[in-house]
Amino acid sequence: MESHILGFPRVGSARELKFALERHWRGELSAEELLGLGRDLKTRHWKIQADAGLSLVAVGDFSFYDHVLDTAVMLGLTPERFADRDAPAFPDRYFRMARGDAHRNVPAMEMTKWFDTNYHFLVPELTPGMVPRLSCQAVIDDARLARDLGYRPKAVLLGPVTFLSLCKEYGGMERFELLSEVASAYREVLRQLAPLCEWIEIDEPILCTDMPLAAKASFLPVCAMLRTAAEGARLILGTFFGGLGDNLDLALACGFDALHLDLTRAGQELEAVVGRLPENMALSLGLVDGRNIWKTDLARAVGTARGVADRLGRDRVFAASGCSLLHSPVDVDLETGLDPTLRGAMAFAVQKCREIGVIGAVLDGGDRTEALRENAACLTARRAGAGVRDSEVRRRLEGVTPEMLSRKSPFAERKKLQNAALSLPLLPTTTIGSFPQTAEIRAARLALRRGEMDQAAYEARIKGVIADVVARQEELGLDVLVHGEPERNDMVEYFGQMLRGFAFTGNGWVQSYGSRCVKPPVIYADVSRPRPMTVSWISFAQSLTKKPVKGMLTGPVTILNWSFVRDDLPRSEVCRQIALAVRDEVLDLERSGVPVIQIDEAAFREGLPLARADQEAYLTWAVECFRLTASGVGDKTQIHSHMCYSEFGAIIRWIAAMDADVVSIESSRSKMELLEAFREYEYPNDIGPGIYDIHSPRVPGVEEMAGLVRKALAVVPAGRLWINPDCGLKTRDWPETMASLANMVEAARLVRAECLAAT
Known part of the structure; x- marks a missing residue:
């Protein structure tokens, strides 16, 4: 059984990225040193995933500021006010887009919330004359590095339909007018990733929303374009933060090799998806919550995965996190000051990787009796904890009365x-x-x-x-x-x-x-x-x-x-x-x-x-x-x-x-x-x-x-x-x-x- 996560926290267990960025912005850390720290963090995170027993490690999930900004940079969509030809694209222009340029009095790009999370992303800007093209190969370089280190990399890309849906248009621009050029740039990325990655994940969380008609109309044509570029690599359609609802038909018709379903947010859809999944499509089960810190009920998760595997076959089922672990802290083992019973009920990103590894191992016939027993004991102890109910x-x-919900006067x-x-x-x-x-x-x-x-x-x-x-x-x-x-x-x-x-x-x-x-x-x-x-x-x-x-x-x-x-x-x-x-x-x-x-x-x-x-x-x-x-x-x-x-x-x-x-x-x-x-x-x-x-x-x-x-x-x-x-x-x-x-x-x-x- 394949097992994977949709992304790992970037900041480091001791917030190394935060402090490095701030030193760089103060002029105390060179661009080369910042890039070196990024490499160290990425390789550390891949090792955590592999040591936890995950069969695939996520690449392309790391960012020095924001993954949506990274996608805009990958596509060469730099607003004109930042197009200083004398400044290197990274880090100078990159951070100017994110933070503005105080010396030249240039405002930063707009920022807003990433779907229903507290993570903020930079809103890409589309203006007349922009020509999307592959301009940054960071994800390709990361996949090559991970492969050279002996891992099985799974590239993670923000999907083109979600990316365009998140953009803001200026000057009479219409975002989906750029669809063909954007898809061409993605095809080139996939062409270069295919020899390095057995699996490539295309994240389209826009499918979990009430999609605009233009986005719906674009989705299947884009999927068809991407399939032709993969050249042997297999594609996963990543969906998360909610159920597919009325967009389930689109997801099932994408023609990709696997569909990821966030069961921590859309468990009610599992039966409908399993019953209608095309025979040539695998199902990635998001069984571990990427947005909370409580341990997964492993017995229940294993039962769910086993039930699906019995119907689809074990080779068509993945064990996974519901969404990226970006929204989780890094390692609960560092929390030595917490009450032991409370800490015992928690799982941060490192522990969530291990939980996914346990689920996959059990489904593959491994003996994880002790891990399951310990998990059940921790959950029971937390529910019975003193002071939980007042x-x-x-x-x-x-x-509480209705009168308590209104001011006295209009x-x-x-x-x-x-x-x-x-x-x-x-x-x-x-x-x-x-x-x-x-x-x-x-x-x-x-x-x-x-x-x-x-x-x-x-x-x-x-x-x-x-x-x-x-x-x-x-x-x-x-x-x-x-x-x-x-x-x-x-x-x-x-x-x-x-x-x-x-x-x-x-x-x-x-x-x-x-x-x-x-x-x-x-x-x-x-x-x-x-x-x-x-x-x-x-x-x-x-x-x-x-x-x-x-x-x-x-x-x-x-x-x-x-x-x-x-x-x-x-x-x-x-x-x-x-x-x-x-x-x-x-x-x-x-x-x-x-x-x-x-x-x-x-x-x-x-x-x-x-x-x-x-x-x-x-x-x-x-x-x-x-x-x-x-x-x-x-x-x-x-x-x-x-x-x-x-x-x-x-x-x-x-x-x-x-x-x-x-x-x-x-x-x-x-x-x-x-x-x-x-x-x-x-x-x-x-x-x-x-x-x-x-x-x-x-x-x-x-x-x-x-x-x-x-x-x-x-x-x-x-x-x-x-x-x-x-x-x-x-x-x-x-x-x-x-x-x-x-x-x-x-x-x-x-x-x-x-x-x-x-x-």
Whole structure:
């Protein structure tokens, strides 16, 4: 039986890639040294897969920033503004596309979420005159290297239909006009890969969505083109993140040698697929969850695989991960600080490879009795763990009433009271919440954790940082201030550490984008809030200024979607538990005199199921959870929320249903295009579209930002428009932060004066 994964985490068990990238960007690491580290990581990951007993190792899954960007580079689709002939394609032009060019004042490519995950990809740009052609052979070089090292490489390519579907068109371009040229470039890649790889995986996760008609019409012709180029290598159609639904016929008709099905997300489709699978097609079973950290029930997985093998024949069945392990941490064996019972129930990427190896070995007749017995014992111990069920939390949930899900008055009435209480100018300015996390702040947190600094000294240090942040905002002339979040390591982990029911890893890092990694908390038990989490810090900041200071909280849907969630309760019920806990914090902030409270729901959109038929159920309980969190306050308290790097058009009415007084969104990389959804729906509440990109080191000028504000005013009345950056400023340095915010405030003043002069 063949066994494989769809991809391995890139960052390294100690985040080696992250630190190397940041050293390279600072000029401390050469391009040759960076490439050498990449080679070391790839070879290490191949060895992990082979040692786990996998018959194939994945190549082409590694990236120095993003695999969608890599595909655009492979196809030679470089936007004209980055086409500096004097700069090498890698790394100079590559990283300029990802991060922008501060020296030449060139903005980066747009970034958005990869389907329903927290991974961000760079959105390829299509403009007239672009000619796709094979321009980078990295995947071919990797396949050759893996083969030379004695492995059986399986190349992984993002499929052409999904790639084109993810692109953004400019200048009247129509993406599928490039289909023939794109397919020709892919054919050349396959031609060169065929002598090196017995299997080549073409990932088309777009099949798990409600595909546009143009994408559907293109799919089978593209598949036919690719089949003719493989020249002896066999092709796997990779699908994941959901079921195939209405696209099952397309997948089965592709003519490829194997179909991969993500059973962790589409187990209900297995019977239909097995019953209709063409006789010349194998079935790759995604039995191991690539997006969570719990051990697979190996007895159940083996039973599923054996049942399919009995019907199709063992030679037509693969054991696999559901999706790429990119979304998993690397190695749970590094988690020596976790409770042994909890750790024993977890599997990170290294362990998931071993699980797949065990499934394949058992189906091949190997004796893995001890591994199966140990797996069953760990699962049983976790279910019986102390504190997993809290009767008080369950009782509170049963007591939630419809009245707890709505504000006391409609928005128009609340806005009048809030305007009177806050006395803000037209086009008020604010930030999203965080300010730069300096080395000194991180050192103080580390010293506290190690016992080298006591709590009193730590709090004094953090208060000093807060005082500095408030003073800087006063100097800049911002209207609604924040405390800067210096006490927070991460917007989800910080709150998880204050709540019951959460556990934390020491090395459970997952790539979010580029060098940015997050360490999701683990929800393993019922959730509650034993004590206030933010009140003392926000109250201290408010005592330093007469301007309003926002209380900064992470919302329940985002905490859920950015955590590894227990798999023994519906996600909706876990989210309601979190909502009640955060509601308690909201009410405590209001009682302490905080006039503005921001409840961030950055991950609201990414939790949306890919199939339209499944979306309303999710959106209904997600909106209810936000409203449960926010609706206990009085009308004068202004509730904000923030959402970033997502496509909002399809869910705009649900964002309105959240009934936040102000919602801020990422808009600058898309040049305010996202606001079209707010125009078409006539969004009723206040909006703060981001007017500069915080994920790039460049400092946009006053007129550039003023131009974006004017674009926003074509959609949003001045009385309902806020001015803010795209996202939090945690990852930026102070000089660029101050320069950018100064320009933002000046842009707001400039356009404010224009608006007042016109009235």
